[in-house]
Amino acid sequence: MRKVLFGLTLMFVSTGTMAEWTRISESDRKGGSVLYADPTSLRKAAGRAKMAVLFDYPALQKAAGAEFLSEKIRREYNCQEKQIRTLAYSLFSLNMEHGDLIRSYNQPQKWEMVKPDSLEEVEWKVACSE
Template sequence: MAELVEIGSDKSITIYADPATIQRIGSKVIMSEMGDFKSTNATGGKSFLSMRKQQEYECKDKQMRTLRINLYSGNMGRGELVHTDHQSRNWEPVSPGSYGDFLWRTACKKP
């Protein structure tokens, strides 16, 4: 990931976007993002502190879906890769005021 832009933070996570990864295809945009957790989470018995996701955004219809998720044992995408999921999810509407909304705005902003 190149230069990350902090999108928002709360007591459990800080969300970053990577605008340098933006790929535009018609009204759709693919962009990478990272979530950095403030405490350990677990999946399948493996602990993780950060996740990198590749998201696809439908700019015209204000929807998003996850294309890929990688979970890492350390903060900021460092450490061991403990889980990966490359199964595309279904499209979901972007909720106003959510982290997804801020990410959608970053991805769909006119160049």
């Protein structure tokens, strides 16, 4: 009985942390990509927002010796100044953040202005919309 309860507890804990990806855009960038946002990760306070996004690629990507098919990024958005920065990212060997974790980095980057008509602007609009 204890094993069953423990198994059920693990199932609820693990499914509670899974992202609920919503497709928000696509691009020809890097050989094609689909951009997803996780609205359940969205947090807003004091004119800023934080949200997880996922870039999913049909073809293998290479960066600094790492090969990956999906890239999960935790972003922060300054809704008033129209700025964006990366807080953390993880690279995965398969699509939709499946497979092996290839690399992760958890260091906030510098703020950058959101470029018009960019994927970052799409993200910013989703995160900062009321």
